Amino acid sequence: MSVLLQTIKLCLNRKPYNTSYCKCFSFRNKSDNSKRFITFDEVVAQRRAEAQKSLVVQVNSESSFNELYGYCSKYATVNDVHHYKNSNDEHYMLIEFSSEDNMKDVLQACSAHQKDVDIMSVQSPFLWFRAAPGAKEKFPASNKLLAVKHGSCKIDEDVLFDELQNCETVSHQLQLLYDQTKLNDMDVRLRYMVARQLEVICSSLYANIAIKPFGSSVNGFGKMGCDLDLVLTNIVAPEMMDSKRRLVFQEKKCEGGRSPWQRHMELVATLLELRAPGAARVTRILNARVPIVKYSHEMADLECDLCYNNISGVYMSELLWLLGSLDSRVRPLTFAVRRWARACSLTSPHPGRWITNFPLTLMVLFFLQQKRNDGIVLPSLKYLVKMSSKEDVRIAEENLNCTFLRDLNKLPEDSYSQSKDDLQTLLFQFFEFYAQFDFQDKAISINEGVPIRKPNALPLYIVNPLEQSLNVSRNVSFEECERLKTEVRNAAWHLESVLDGKKTDDWGLLGLIEKKTTRSLKKLLRVGNTHRLVSVKDLFVEDGEGSEIKKLKTDEDIQD
Ligand code: GTP
Ligand code: MG
Numbered sequence: 001m002s003v004l005l006q007t008i009k010l011c012l013n014r015k016p017y018n019t020s021y022c023k024c025f026s027f028r029n030k031s032d033n034s035k036r037f038i039t040f041d042e043v044v045a046q047r048r049a050e051a052q053k054s055l056v057v058q059v060n061s062e063s064s065f066n067e068l069y070g071y072c073s074k075y076a077t078v079n080d081v082h083h084y085k086n087s088n089d090e091h092y093m094l095i096e097f098s099s100e101d102n103m104k105d106v107l108q109a110c111s112a113h114q115k116d117v118d119i120m121s122v123q124s125p126f127l128w129f130r131a132a133p134g135a136k137e138k139f140p141a142s143n144k145l146l147a148v149k150h151g152s153c154k155i156d157e158d159v160l161f162d163e164l165q166n167c168e169t170v171s172h173q174l175q176l177l178y179d180q181t182k183l184n185d186m187d188v189r190l191r192y193m194v195a196r197q198l199e200v201i202c203s204s205l206y207a208n209i210a211i212k213p214f215g216s217s218v219n220g221f222g223k224m225g226c227d228l229d230l231v232l233t234n235i236v237a238p239e240m241m242d243s244k245r246r247l248v249f250q251e252k253k254c255e256g257g258r259s260p261w262q263r264h265m266e267l268v269a270t271l272l273e274l275r276a277p278g279a280a281r282v283t284r285i286l287n288a289r290v291p292i293v294k295y296s297h298e299m300a301d302l303e304c305d306l307c308y309n310n311i312s313g314v315y316m317s318e319l320l321w322l323l324g325s326l327d328s329r330v331r332p333l334t335f336a337v338r339r340w341a342r343a344c345s346l347t348s349p350h351p352g353r354w355i356t357n358f359p360l361t362l363m364v365l366f367f368l369q370q371k372r373n374d375g376i377v378l379p380s381l382k383y384l385v386k387m388s389s390k391e392d393v394r395i396a397e398e399n400l401n402c403t404f405l406r407d408l409n410k411l412p413e414d415s416y417s418q419s420k421d422d423l424q425t426l427l428f429q430f431f432e433f434y435a436q437f438d439f440q441d442k443a444i445s446i447n448e449g450v451p452i453r454k455p456n457a458l459p460l461y462i463v464n465p466l467e468q469s470l471n472v473s474r475n476v477s478f479e480e481c482e483r484l485k486t487e488v489r490n491a492a493w494h495l496e497s498v499l500d501g502k503k504t505d506d507w508g509l510l511g512l513i514e515k516k517t518t519r520s521l522k523k524l525l526r527v528g529n530t531h532r533l534v535s536v537k538d539l540f541v542e543d544g545e546g547s548e549i550k551k552l553k554t555d556e557d558i559q560d
Pocket of ligand 1: 214215216217219222223226227229313314316317356357358464471472473
């Protein structure tokens, strides 16, 4: 039976959702004011304000809460305390105070770490709670509880897979994967704290500086543990541009052969090394087209990429965030596709000749812009530009026009979410769509929302939405593009067979997101027959002549 006919059959046979799924799936009621769409700027402003009145304090354990809460309450009003543990098993409390002034009162009452002539004291929002000297101060048990315990803890993969196994439908699986793996509130707070720390340190040298997270930390498609992309910007308030003001700051032009950006980034990298507690393994990649500084934040357990003045990156994140907010199916679907691509090694944590999460996300958005029987899920970017007004005008670096509608409440209700397909249907259709897509001649453009003619012969062409003359997948090789085509076909076949009814070990999403080797290991370790079980060593094959164990057995090796 053709895949298309099969889809129709599946749609007709679709089981009704169970109630819990329906709840997650509900569309926003736009007549209800309390549920209106908020803007990206509002979210960012709220998160930055939160960070400006928060501190991160290293403590002994989560049971330090009462003492820390009592101690801080002597100086300021505490709003909430969130606890997390990093991968070094160190405990931290992120404390939000009622105002920035309140938080500053606490900072005033801090001391330096130790009297060591080699250490220049530094004030940043990352602190340490010293054990009480002498007799312990008694704090009355507060009626305040930790807002969050183990806030930044990733779900155990085995637990996740068991839960996915027990889902009733594939749609339910997609929703569960999204709910269990997306960035949580604690994670987002921590990301804004890391940005804030660097902002505080740099602002002693630079005026009007802002450090903002962008990319998957803020675009709604970030999963727990994703990297933190940061951009350092120089924001000059409009009144500072007033030519009627007669006293003007003398300014300093960067001297020397290298570009000013490279030199500023070099300085920031040094500041990270010398002045930012928690920052480690600082790497300068300053000769790239976009110079970046990479570092690990050990207290926050984050890998950070800092770039300079890349405002268009923030607008791109805003665009993705808006499209993800418009319909509640967009993010779960994208999470599933990103996870599937990682499992079949289409994406990799290392850069190379393969597709990355960002263009993959554009592929999902583009698919959702296609007209199905009952219409589109998402509008084109062209439409968002058409609906924009004066207050939406944004010009980024190099005069890049990043104007599009920011307030989604202004969109006519019938201009999106027309298609009411459930998540499992959309996932299947996504694979079907790309299994049949004419990669040879067509480019993917979320600006147009329909395939357009490819301007060159690169294997994969995905138009950069904010700079349409550029291809965001220009790095993808012919072989990788072929692999993408093969994998989308395989995925469609897999879903086609499981959607037919039978629940096997790898039914639905499981067969798409579980790495083959992991699956084999798990199967083996679950085998009841002791004669098949085996030491961990038996799961590896020797590579070459030596007896050294080199690589994990593949699925096929393990099968017999
Ligand atoms: P993950 O980090 O993989 O979770 O996803 P991400 O969306 O954060 O991607 P990445 O860290 O690779 O890039 C960060 C952001 O930079 C993206 O979200 C985009 O906004 C932007 N970006 C990434 N690749 C490109 C590109 O090829 N061209 C342009 N103009 N922007 C890009
Ligand atoms: Mg990223």
